[in-house]
Amino acid sequence: MVPEAYYTGLSAILFSIGVVGVLVRRNPLVIFMSIELMLNAANLALVAFGTRFGGADAQVLVFFVMTVAAAEVAVGLAIIVAIFRLRRRLSVDDLSLMRW
Amino acid sequence: MEQVTFFAVAILAVVSALALVLRRNPIHGALFLVVNLGCVAVLYLLLGAEFLALAQVIIYAGAVMVLFVFAIMVLIPGKEETGPDPLRSQRLLAVPLGALLLLETILVLRSQVVSGGLARLPGFQPWARSPAALPAVRPGGIESVGRLLLGEYLFAFEVTSVLLLAALVGVLTLAKRKAG
Numbered sequence: 001m002v003p004e005a006y007y008t009g010l011s012a013i014l015f016s017i018g019v020v021g022v023l024v025r026r027n028p029l030v031i032f033m034s035i036e037l038m039l040n041a042a043n044l045a046l047v048a049f050g051t052r053f054g055g056a057d058a059q060v061l062v063f064f065v066m067t068v069a070a071a072e073v074a075v076g077l078a079i080i081v082a083i084f085r086l087r088r089r090l091s092v093d094d095l096s097l098m099r100w
Numbered sequence: 101m102e103q104v105t106f107f108a109v110a111i112l113a114v115v116s117a118l119a120l121v122l123r124r125n126p127i128h129g130a131l132f133l134v135v136n137l138g139c140v141a142v143l144y145l146l147l148g149a150e151f152l153a154l155a156q157v158i159i160y161a162g163a164v165m166v167l168f169v170f171a172i173m174v175l176i177p178g179k180e181e182t183g184p185d186p187l188r189s190q191r192l193l194a195v196p197l198g199a200l201l202l203l204e205t206i207l208v209l210r211s212q213v214v215s216g217g218l219a220r221l222p223g224f225q226p227w228a229r230s231p232a233a234l235p236a237v238r239p240g241g242i243e244s245v246g247r248l249l250l251g252e253y254l255f256a257f258e259v260t261s262v263l264l265l266a267a268l269v270g271v272l273t274l275a276k277r278k279a280g
Contacts, residue, residue, distance in 0.1 A: 002106045002146065010110045010143075014117050014136075021121035029126045029172055033133050036164070037117055040140050047149050056244040059149050060253050063245075066159050067260045071267035073164050077171045078274035084175050085277075 007048035014041035026091045028080050032073070039069050106146060113139035126172045130165060137161045151242045 014037060021034030043062045050058020084090055116135040123129050137160045144153040185191060249257055 002102055006106065006110070007143065007147070010113065013114055017114070017117040017121055025121065027126055029168070029175070030120070030129050033120060033126075033129055033168060036133065036160075037120065037136065040137065040160070043152075044140055044143060047144060047147050047152060050149075051147050056241070056248050059152050059245050060248045062149075062152055063155060063249065064253075064256060064260060066155060068263065070159055070164055071263055073167055074267050074271045075274070077167060078271040081171060081175065082274050090175060 004048050004052060008045050011041045011045035011048065014038075014044070026093055028083075028090060028092050028095075031092065032076055032080070036069065036073070039065065102146060105142070109139045109142045109146075113143075126176060127169065130168050130172060133168070134161050134165050137165070148241070149245075151245045 018034045018036075018038035018041060021037065022031050025031050025034065043065055046058050046062050046065075050056070050061075080090075083095065087094060113136050116132040116139065119132040120129045120136065123132065137156060141153045141156040141161070144150075144156060
């Protein structure tokens with residue numbers, strides 16, 4: 001049996017890598033994938049905590065997080081494609097204005 | 101055994117996450133993210149959350165990552181498959197590896213584990229079992245997830261479908277080209 005702390009530790013490592021990815025990369029697609037990495041790390045921690053109590057409530061919550069993440073990916077990618085059509089470039093440094 | 105699996109999968113997960121952040125090519129990053137999501141699915145299995153492991157593979161590694169790869173391919177045009185093959189040696193390995201996989205599948209299917217073991221599982225012959233023979237509900241297992249999802253959390257479950265519909269309509273509005 002692997003202790004629960006190992007899972008939460010791994011989750012913390014993955015989350016931190018995701019944060020670094022958001023901070024250092026300029027391609028919005030890679031930033032978006034790093035956000036997915038962070039969501040996954042949070043899900044892993046949730047399931048690990050949920051096993052302590054023996055119920056399935058945490059798994060249901062993670063299932064809802066997955067659904068919301070899927071919707072978020074669809075909308076986010078549509079926004080990125082719309083921005084790309086307008087600018088013909090993919091770099092978040094160009095997107096400093098709230099309007100164009 | 102469980103510890104060995106955990107550490108192997110954990111190291112693979114961290115390495116693939118680092119590769120996602122460090123690789124320059126977004127396509128490579130997307131493929132490494134698929135590896136990472138698969139690793140997390142294995143960890144869910146270790147934690148006894150079978151339903152989530154399957155949902156992770158189908159929703160994340162399947163649907164979401166296909167969407168990502170699709171967007172990357174649309175936005176960043178790649179090179180066409182022409183000229184000399186840079187991965188020729190790897191490609192020559194493909195046929196023996198495929199044959200090996202076929203052999204392995206046949207061996208597993210012929211072994212006692214599958215043919216002898218499956219028949220002894222309680223759920224293998226659903227027409228032959230009585231309600232008394234059903235296994236007890238394991239807390240945290242797939243059956244308790246189903247009961248919670250369609251029982252206590254039914255309202256949230258239905259609201260999720262409205263959310264997905266809203267996302268669908270929103271994406272269509274955003275991605276549609278302006279007419280004229």
